[in-house]
Amino acid sequence: xxxxxxxxxxxxxxxxxxxxxxxxxxxxxxxxEAGPRYEPARDYKLHTARWxxxxxxxxxxAQGQHSFDVNVPLAPQWDALHSWNAVVGRxxxxxxxxxxxxxxxxxxxxxxxxxxxxxxxxxLHPQSMQLRKQFGVGADWPLSYADLEPYxxxxxKLVGVAGSAxxxxxxxxxxxxxxxxxxxxxxxxxxxxxxxxGMHWQANSRAALSQPYDNRPACNYCGNCSYGCPIGDKGSxxxxxxxxxxxxxxCTIMSDTQVxxxxxxxxxxxxxxxxxxxxxxxxxLEAPIVVLAGGAVETPRLLLNSATKAFSKGLANGNGQVGRxxxxxxxxxxxxxxxxxxxxxxGLPADAICWDYNAPDSIPDVVGGCRLTSATQEIGLTGSxxxxxxxxxxxGAKFKQDMRASLGHALSVSGFGEMLPNEDTRIDLDPSQxxxxxxxxxxxxxxxxxxxxxxxxFMADKCRGILKAAGTKxxxxxxxxxxxFSAAHVFGSCRMGDNSQDSVVNAFGRAHECENLYITDxxxxxxxxxxxxxxxxxxALALRTADHIAGEAVRLKQA
Amino acid sequence: MVAAAxxxxxxxxxxxxxFPVKLLAAQPVANRSIDETLRIFVDALLPADDLTPAASxxxxxxxxxxxxxxxxxxxELVSAxxxxxxxxxxxxxxxxxxxxxxxxxxxxxxxxxxxPKNFFYQIRDRAVTYYYADPRAWVGSVINxxxxxxxxxxxxxxx
Numbered sequence: 001x002x003x004x005x006x007x008x009x010x011x012x013x014x015x016x017x018x019x020x021x022x023x024x025x026x027x028x029x030x031x032x033e034a035g036p037r038y039e040p041a042r043d044y045k046l047h048t049a050r051w052x053x054x055x056x057x058x059x060x061x062a063q064g065q066h067s068f069d070v071n072v073p074l075a076p077q078w079d080a081l082h083s084w085n086a087v088v089g090r091x092x093x094x095x096x097x098x099x100x101x102x103x104x105x106x107x108x109x110x111x112x113x114x115x116x117x118x119x120x121x122x123x124l125h126p127q128s129m130q131l132r133k134q135f136g137v138g139a140d141w142p143l144s145y146a147d148l149e150p151y152x153x154x155x156x157k158l159v160g161v162a163g164s165a166x167x168x169x170x171x172x173x174x175x176x177x178x179x180x181x182x183x184x185x186x187x188x189x190x191x192x193x194x195x196x197x198g199m200h201w202q203a204n205s206r207a208a209l210s211q212p213y214d215n216r217p218a219c220n221y222c223g224n225c226s227y228g229c230p231i232g233d234k235g236s237x238x239x240x241x242x243x244x245x246x247x248x249x250x251c252t253i254m255s256d257t258q259v260x261x262x263x264x265x266x267x268x269x270x271x272x273x274x275x276x277x278x279x280x281x282x283x284x285l286e287a288p289i290v291v292l293a294g295g296a297v298e299t300p301r302l303l304l305n306s307a308t309k310a311f312s313k314g315l316a317n318g319n320g321q322v323g324r325x326x327x328x329x330x331x332x333x334x335x336x337x338x339x340x341x342x343x344x345x346x347g348l349p350a351d352a353i354c355w356d357y358n359a360p361d362s363i364p365d366v367v368g369g370c371r372l373t374s375a376t377q378e379i380g381l382t383g384s385x386x387x388x389x390x391x392x393x394x395x396g397a398k399f400k401q402d403m404r405a406s407l408g409h410a411l412s413v414s415g416f417g418e419m420l421p422n423e424d425t426r427i428d429l430d431p432s433q434x435x436x437x438x439x440x441x442x443x444x445x446x447x448x449x450x451x452x453x454x455x456x457x458f459m460a461d462k463c464r465g466i467l468k469a470a471g472t473k474x475x476x477x478x479x480x481x482x483x484x485f486s487a488a489h490v491f492g493s494c495r496m497g498d499n500s501q502d503s504v505v506n507a508f509g510r511a512h513e514c515e516n517l518y519i520t521d522x523x524x525x526x527x528x529x530x531x532x533x534x535x536x537x538x539x540a541l542a543l544r545t546a547d548h549i550a551g552e553a554v555r556l557k558q559a
Numbered sequence: 560m561v562a563a564a565x566x567x568x569x570x571x572x573x574x575x576x577x578f579p580v581k582l583l584a585a586q587p588v589a590n591r592s593i594d595e596t597l598r599i600f601v602d603a604l605l606p607a608d609d610l611t612p613a614a615s616x617x618x619x620x621x622x623x624x625x626x627x628x629x630x631x632x633x634x635e636l637v638s639a640x641x642x643x644x645x646x647x648x649x650x651x652x653x654x655x656x657x658x659x660x661x662x663x664x665x666x667x668x669x670x671x672x673x674x675p676k677n678f679f680y681q682i683r684d685r686a687v688t689y690y691y692a693d694p695r696a697w698v699g700s701v702i703n704x705x706x707x708x709x710x711x712x713x714x715x716x717x718x
Contacts, residue, residue, distance in 0.1 A: 046705060046706050046707035047705050047706075047707040047708050048705055049692065049693065049694050049705060050692045051705045051706065051707075052691070052692065053688060053689075053692040088680065093671060181715065182715040182716075183715075184714045184715065185714060219710075220707075220709065220710025220711070220712050221710050221711045221712055221714050221715060222706035222707050222709075222710040222711060223706060223711065224706050230707055230708075231707065231708070341701065343701070343711070343714060345701075345702055346711035346713075346714035347711065347714045347715070382702075382706065383691070383702055383706075384691035384696070384697065384700060384702055385687065385688050385691045385692060388687035388688075388690075388691055389684055389687055389688060394667075395603070395604045395605070395663055395667070395683060396603065396604065396605075396606060396660055396663070397606055397608055399604075399605075400605065400606075400608055400611065401608075403691075403700070404699055404700050404701075407700055407701050407702050408701050408702075
C-alpha cells in the first residue's frame with residue numbers, strides 16, 4: 001500500500017477497531033505495530049506439558065520498555081492491606097510500594113494487550129462518565145453513554161460478547177449477541193455465599209464465545225485466557241477486528257516496526273511518521289490522517305518524543321496536559337481454601353460479577369465505585385505450579401500429599417476500583433533512561449491517595465466476607481495494589497474534553513493542536529469507571545472516532 | 560525455635576546458620592559438588608512417593624544448575640548455599656531423612672535476611688516449578704493433563 005488514507009500506530013484494541021471501521025467505509029489503512037504477530041494455534045502453549053511454565057509466550061519486542069517512579073513509603077495505618085501468601089508470608093518487606101513483576105502488564109503485538117486479556121467486556125457505568133458534574137471530582141466525559149451506546153452494540157457484535165439480560169444501570173438497545181455463559185462450580189459457590197450477605201451476583205459479560213460464532217468455536221472452559229487462547233474463541237482484536245479488516249483487502253499491517261517520531265509542520269499538522277524496523281533502518285511514511293493507539297503509556301511518550309522547535313514541549317502538549325491525569329489499577333484479591341473440591345481450576349475466568357458497589361457513590365466516604373469478580377482462574381490458580389509456589393506451603397512427603405489434596409479447592413474473589421487522577425500520578429519522559437534507539441523511556445509515576453486506600457479496604461472487606469460466607473476456613477493469599485504497582489488497565493494520560501486548556505483531544509479523539517492527529521486508546525479516558533475492564537469502551541470510542549475520520553477523509557479527498 | 564530444630568543435625572552452629580550468603584560466595588565450590596548437593600536438597604524438598612518420582616528423577620536439580628549458568632545472582636546463591644550446607648553439616652549425603660527434614664525446616668523458618676532462608680526459598684520456588692512442569696509429577700492429581708485441547712466443558716453441566 002503506497003498511499004494509505006490513514007496510518008494507525010498500534011494494533012491493539014483501539015487501533016484494530018479503528019482500522020476495521022475505516023475499511024468498512026472504503027478507506028485504505030496502514031497499521032504500524034511495534035510488536036510481533038502471533039499465530040494462536042502455534043504460539044500459545046496451553047496444549048503442552050510446560051503450559052504453566054510458559055504462561056503467555058512473550059516474543060522478542062512483545063513488551064515495551066519503561067521506567068517507574070512508584071517507590072514511596074507505605075502508609076502504616078493501612079498495613080492490613082499488604083500482600084502476602086501462605087508460602088512466603090509478607091510478599092513486600094521493603095517498607096515501600098514497589099513494582100510487581102513487569103508492573104505495567106501489556107503485550108506489544110498484533111492484537112495488543114487483548115492477546116493476554118481475560119476478555120471481560122464491560123460498558124461503563126453512565127454515572128462514572130460525569131464525576132465532575134455530579135460529585136465534584138475528576139473530569140467529565142465530553143460525550144454521554146447514549147452517544148456511545150450504538151458503538152458498544154457494534155463492538156459486542158463483532159467480538160461476539162456473551163452476556164446476561166440483567167443490564168442494570170447499563171441500559172441496552174439490543175440484547176447481547178450471545179447468551180451468557182453458565183457459571184462454573186467455584187463461581188456458583190461465590191454467588192450463593194454473596195447472596196446470603198445480600199449481594200447480587202450475575203454472569204459477567206465476556207468476550208468468549210458461548211456458542212460457535214463468526215467461524216470461531218465456542219469456549220471449552222480451559223480457564224487460562226490470559227496465557228493466550230489457542231482455539232480462537234476469545235475475542236481478542238487479532239481474531240476479530242484485525243481479521244475482518246485484513247479480509248477487506250483495504251488494510252495492511254507492518255509489524256515489528258516502531259514509530260520513533262511524529263513529523264509535523266509549524267502549524268502542528270502531522271506530515272509523516274518516522275519508523276524503524278528490526279534492522280534499524282529509518283524511513284518516513286505519509287498519510288493525510290494519523291491515528292495514535294499505543295496505549296496510555298506509549299502514546300504520551302511518542303507525543304513528548306516528537307517535540308520540535310515550534311512545539312518544544314511535545315506535540316499536542318501546548319497546555320502541558322500530555323502525560324497528566326494518568327490513572328492505573330486499584331486491585332484487591334483474596335483467596336481461601338474450601339474443604340470440598342470445587343474443581344476451581346476449571347471454567348471461564350471471571351465468569352461471575354457483582355455490580356452492587358459500582359456506582360460512584362456506592363462506597364462510604366469516597367467517590368468512585370468498584371466491582372467484585374470471581375477470580376480463581378483469573379489469578380492463575382489453574383495448575384499445580386501456582387498452587388505450589390503460592391498457596392501450599394511446606395516441603396517433603398507431606399507437601400506432596402497436601403498438593404494433591406488442595407488442587408481445585410482454592411476460591412478467589414477480586415475487587416477492581418475507581419482511581420481518580422491526582423497531581424503526582426503521570427507519565428513523563430525519563431531524564432536518564434533511554435531505549436536501544438536512544439529515545440527517552442516513558443516513566444510511570446504512580447501515587448495512591450487516602451481515597452484509594454479506603455476503596456481498597458472496602459474491597460478487601462467484601463472479598464474476605466464473601467470467602468468466609470463461602471465456607472473458607474483459612475485465607476492463603478491476598479494481593480493488593482497498596483504495596484505493589486501492578487496495572488493492566490491504564491488510562492487518562494491524553495485526556496479528552498471540550499476545553500482545550502485542560503485536555504489533549506476532543507470528543508472525537510482529535511488533538512486540539514493537531515488537526516489530522518487522532519487518539520483511540522485508553523489514554524483519552526477522563527475517568528476509569530468503577531473497575532470496569534476498559535477494552536469494550538476502547539473499541540466503542542475507536543469506532544465512533546473512525547466514523548468521524550471517515551467523514552473527514554471524504555472532505556479531504558474532495559478538497 | 561530454629562535452634563531447637565537444629566538439635567540432632569550434627570555440626571550445625573547457629574552462628575553459621577545466619578551467615579550472610581555473600582560472605583561465603585568468594586570460595587567457589589566444584590560444579591560436581593554443587594550438582595550432588597542440589598540433588599540431595601531438591602529430593603528432600605520433593606521426595607519420591609508411591610505415585611510420583613523424586614525431583615532429581617525429573618532432572619530438577621540440573622535445570623536449576625542450568626539457570627544458574629545464565630544468572631549470576633542465582634549462581635552466587637547456589638554456590639554459596641551448597642557450600643554452606645556442606646560445611647555446616649559435614650556431608651549432606653550422610654544425613655538421614657529425619658535429619659534432612661529438620662535441616663530444611665530450620666532453613667524455612669530462618670530470618671528472611673539470612674542466606675539459608677533465601678537459598679531455601681529460591682531453590683524451593685524453582686524446584687516446585689520444574690517438578691510440576693513435568694507430567695510424571697501429575698500422577699494422582701486432579702490436574703493431570705494440559706488444559707488444551709480438551710478444556711473442561713463439563714464444568715458448566717454439573718448438578
